[in-house]
Amino acid sequence: MEIKFVENKNPKTMPAEDTLGFGKYFTDHMLMMDYTPDKGWHDLRIVPFENLSIHPACTALHYGSEIFEGLKAYRRADGEVQLFRPIENIRRMNNSAERLCLPEIPEDLALFALTEFVKCEKDKWTPHKKGTSLYLRPFMFGNDESLGVHAVKHATYVIIASPVGSYYKEGINPVKIMIESDDVRAVRGGTGYAKCGGNYAASNRAGKKAEDKGYSQVLWLDGVERKYIEEVGAMNVMFKIAGKIVTPKLTGSILPGITRKSCIEVLKKAGYVVEERLLSVDELGEALKNGTLEEAWGCGTAAVVSPIGELCYKDVKYTINGGKIGEVTQKLYDTLTGIQWGEIKDEFGWTVVVK
Ligand SMILES: *Cc1c(COP(=O)(O)O)cnc(C)c1O
Numbered sequence: 001m002e003i004k005f006v007e008n009k010n011p012k013t014m015p016a017e018d019t020l021g022f023g024k025y026f027t028d029h030m031l032m033m034d035y036t037p038d039k040g041w042h043d044l045r046i047v048p049f050e051n052l053s054i055h056p057a058c059t060a061l062h063y064g065s066e067i068f069e070g071l072k073a074y075r076r077a078d079g080e081v082q083l084f085r086p087i088e089n090i091r092r093m094n095n096s097a098e099r100l101c102l103p104e105i106p107e108d109l110a111l112f113a114l115t116e117f118v119k120c121e122k123d124k125w126t127p128h129k130k131g132t133s134l135y136l137r138p139f140m141f142g143n144d145e146s147l148g149v150h151a152v153k154h155a156t157y158v159i160i161a162s163p164v165g166s167y168y169k170e171g172i173n174p175v176k177i178m179i180e181s182d183d184v185r186a187v188r189g190g191t192g193y194a195k196c197g198g199n200y201a202a203s204n205r206a207g208k209k210a211e212d213k214g215y216s217q218v219l220w221l222d223g224v225e226r227k228y229i230e231e232v233g234a235m236n237v238m239f240k241i242a243g244k245i246v247t248p249k250l251t252g253s254i255l256p257g258i259t260r261k262s263c264i265e266v267l268k269k270a271g272y273v274v275e276e277r278l279l280s281v282d283e284l285g286e287a288l289k290n291g292t293l294e295e296a297w298g299c300g301t302a303a304v305v306s307p308i309g310e311l312c313y314k315d316v317k318y319t320i321n322g323g324k325i326g327e328v329t330q331k332l333y334d335t336l337t338g339i340q341w342g343e344i345k346d347e348f349g350w351t352v353v354v355k
Contacts, residue, residue, distance in 0.1 A: 001041070001042075001044050001109060001112070002044065003044045003045065003046065003112075003113070003116055004043075004044070004045040004046070005045070005046045005120070006045065006046070006047045006048060007048070008028040008029055008048035008049065009048075010048075011028045011124075012025075012027075012028060014124060014125060014127075014163065015163070017127045017128065017129045017132055017163075017165070018129065018165065018169075019165075020127065020132060020163050020164055020165035021164070021165055022135070022162075022164050022165065022167075022302070023135065023137075023162050023164065024162070025162055025163055026049050026160055026161065026162050027049060027121045027124070027125045027134075027160075027161045027162070027163070028048065028049055028121070028124070028125075029046050029047065029048060029049055029117070029120055029121060030046070030047060030048075030049045030050075030117075030158055030159060030160045030161075031044075031045070031046050031047075031113055031114075031116070031117040031157075031158065031159040032044075032045050032046075032047060032156065032157065032158050033045070033105075033113065033156075033157045034143075034154065034155070034156055034157070035103045035154065035155040035156070035157070036153060036154050037153055040103075041103070041105060041106075041109060041157070044109075044113060046116065046117060046120055049160065052156075052158075054143065055143075055145035057144075057145050057146055057147050058141070058142075058143055058144070058145065059141070059142030059143060059144045059146075059152055060141035060142050060143065062147065063142070063149060064196070064197065064198040064201075065100055065101070065102060065141055065142030065152050065155075066100075066139065066140070066141040066142070066196060066197040066198070067093060067096040067097060067100055067102060067139065067140050067141075067194060067195055067196045067197070068093075068137060068138065068139035068140075068195055068196075068197065069089045069090075069092065069093050069136075069137070069138045069139070069195060070089075070135065070136070070137055070195075070301050070302070071083065071084065071085075071086060071089045071135075071136050071258075071301060072084065072133040072134065072135050072136065072164075072301060072340070073118050073122055073126050073133060073134040073136060073161075073354065074126075074133050074134075074340045074341050074342070075126045075127065075128055075132075075133070075134075075341070076341060076342030076343075077341075077342065077343070078342070080342070080353050080355070081118065081122040081123075081126045081134070081353070081354050082340075082342060082351045082352060082353045082354065083114075083115075083118065083351065083352045083354060084258075084339070084340050084350055084351055084352075085258055085262070085350045086111065086114060086115075086352055087107065087111065088258045088261070089138070089258065090105070090107055090110040090111060090114070091107070092195060092256065092258070093105070093110070093138060093140070093195070094107075094110075095193070095194065096194035096195050096196055097140065099191055099193070099194040099196075100142075100191070100194060100196055101151040101152060102140055102141075102142060102152055102155050103152075103155050105140075105157065113157075113159065114136070114138065114159065115352075115354050117136075117159050117161070118134075118136070118161075118354045119354055119355070121134065121161050122134065122354060125161060125163050126163070127163050127164075127165075129165075129166070130166065130341075131165070131166025131167065131168060131169070131337075132163070132164065132165055132166055133163075133164055133340075134161055134162070134163050134164070135161065135162045135163070135164045136159060136160075136161050137159065137160050137161070137162065138157070138158070138159045139157075139158055139159075139160075140155055140156065140157045140158075141155065141156055142154070142155055143155055143156040167302055167303045167304070168303075172307060172325050172330075172333065173309075174307040174308060174309025174310070174320070174321075174323055174324065174325060175215075175216035175217065175298075175306060175307070175308060175309060175310075176214065176215045176216055176308075176309065176310040176311075176312070177210075177215060177216065177217055177218065177219050177232055177296075177308050177310070177311050177312070178210045178213060178215040178217075178218055178219070178311075178312045179218070179219045179221070179281060179311070179312065179313055180206045180209075180210070180218035180219065180220055180221065181221060181226055182206070183202075183203075183205055183206040183218075184220065184221065184222070184223035184226070185199060185202065185203050185206075185220045185223075185230065185231065185253070186199055186202075186223060186230075186253040186254075187222075187223035187224065187253055188222075188223070188224065188251055188252040188253045189252065190223075190252075190253065192230075192252060192253030192254055192255065193250065193252055193253070193254065193255060193256060194255075195255060199255075200234065203220075203233075203234065206218045206220075207233065215312065216233070217232055217233030217235075217298075218232070218233065219231075219232050219237065219311070220232070221281060222251070222253060223253060227280050227281060227282075228248065228278045228279060228280055228281070229248050229279045229280070229281060229284060230248055230253060230254050231248070231254055231255065231298075232298040232306075232308070233298065234255075234300065235257070235259075235298030235299055235300035235303065235306060236248075236254070236255070236257040236259065236260035236298065236299050236300065237296070237297070237298050237299075237308075238260075238263060238296070238297055238298075238299060239279070239284065239287070239293060239295065239296045240293075240294040240295035240296070240326065240328050241287045241292050241293055241294065242287075242292040242294070243273075243294070244272070244273045244274075244275055245264075245267055245272050245273065245274045245275065245328070246274075246275045246277065246279050247260065247263075247264070247274070247275070247276055247279075248276070248277075248278065248279055249276040249277050249278065250276070251278075257299060257300055257301075258301065259299040259300050259301055259304060259305075259336070260299055262336060262348075262350070263299050263305070263332050263336070264276070265348065266332060266335050266336065266348075267328070267332070269347075270331070272328070281313070284311075284313070285313050285314070288311060288313060288318040288320075289318075293318075293320060294320075294321060294326060295307070295320065295321055295326030295327070295328055295329050296308035296311065296320050297326075297329045297332075299332070304332075304333055304336050304337055304340075305329050305332050305333045305336070307321075307324075307325040307326065307329045308320055309321070309323040309324065310323060339351060
């Protein structure tokens with residue numbers, strides 16, 4: 001497909017790298033593409049970053065037809081910029097699209113669009129400091145100009161980019177987590193495995209409640225029995241129990257994280273036993289009480305890993321690994337960040353340099 005380019009004649013300046021934070025600043029351009037049933041995907045274009053103009057009846061605003069992805073472009077020491085497993089994001093976006101009746105994007109077209117956009121923005125906007133990156137946010141929304149409830153006809157695909165600071169500017173500090181027993185994030189048969197905005201909207205209340213009580217995030221339980229552990233905040237979760245790694249299996253209500261998948265592959269290669277299975281909150285409670293819960297961490301693109309230092313279960317607070325980051329958590333962090341920033345050899349073939 002042809003790609004049209006409209007240059008931004010009023011380019012911004014890249015902010016100082018230690019002030020970046022997360023998702024505050026955006027680059028000079030954005031990528032767009034439209035879908036209609038008769039034309040398919042068409043009008044692929046890179047245009048100046050600007051507000052979108054949408055009809056007030058736009059489907060996404062009323063019926064929540066919106067999906068997104070999140071990945072990063074990393075600057076290596078030699079100046080090259082690389083992506084981490086971008087094809088996984090593309091495939092997941094298509095799975096999300098299928099669930100929400102949004103149009104899928106052929107993989108080669110999605111990869112072409114992403115790399116053309118990164119080529120355009122990377123030199124100016126990929127920061128250099130340790131731990132920083134250019135965060136890429138592809139998203140798609142139903143864009144019909146009608147209030148009728150039906151599968152979407154017109155969809156719009158956009159990629160925006162934001163230079164972001166290091167997640168761990170002040171070092172990796174383990175977080176406090178509260179087990180949520182009222183609200184649920186998702187149910188089997190619902191949209192839990194799709195990366196859609198609605199899942200986030202439904203999570204906010206519990207997240208806010210946890211924050212008000214002095215916790216960083218909640219540990220989600222399954223929506224049917226409120227018994228099995230699913231995720232932590234907007235991250236997947238892993239535990240080291242009596243030497244083995246245990247992570248909830250993908251039942252349909254859990255988001256299949258690329259960091260989760262990568263952690264499992266790194267751990268297996270390092271010789272750990274990794275069990276993807278149901279893990280009940282009572283089993284976890286037992287492990288907390290008898291001291292066999294050795295480590296716990298969340299994993300996702302933003303943080304890579306986020307160690308859990310304290311867990312509140314049935315109003316009793318338990319400290320994990322003395323409130324410090326554990327050995328396996330640290331090893332995963334070092335291995336994944338090492339591959340992502342090109343500091344160690346990528347034995348898995350996960351990185352894609354964009355030239
Ligand atoms: C995006 C996301 C994750 C993490 O996925 P990664 O591909 O590892 O970034 C985990 N849980 C939820 C709910 C998410 O939205």
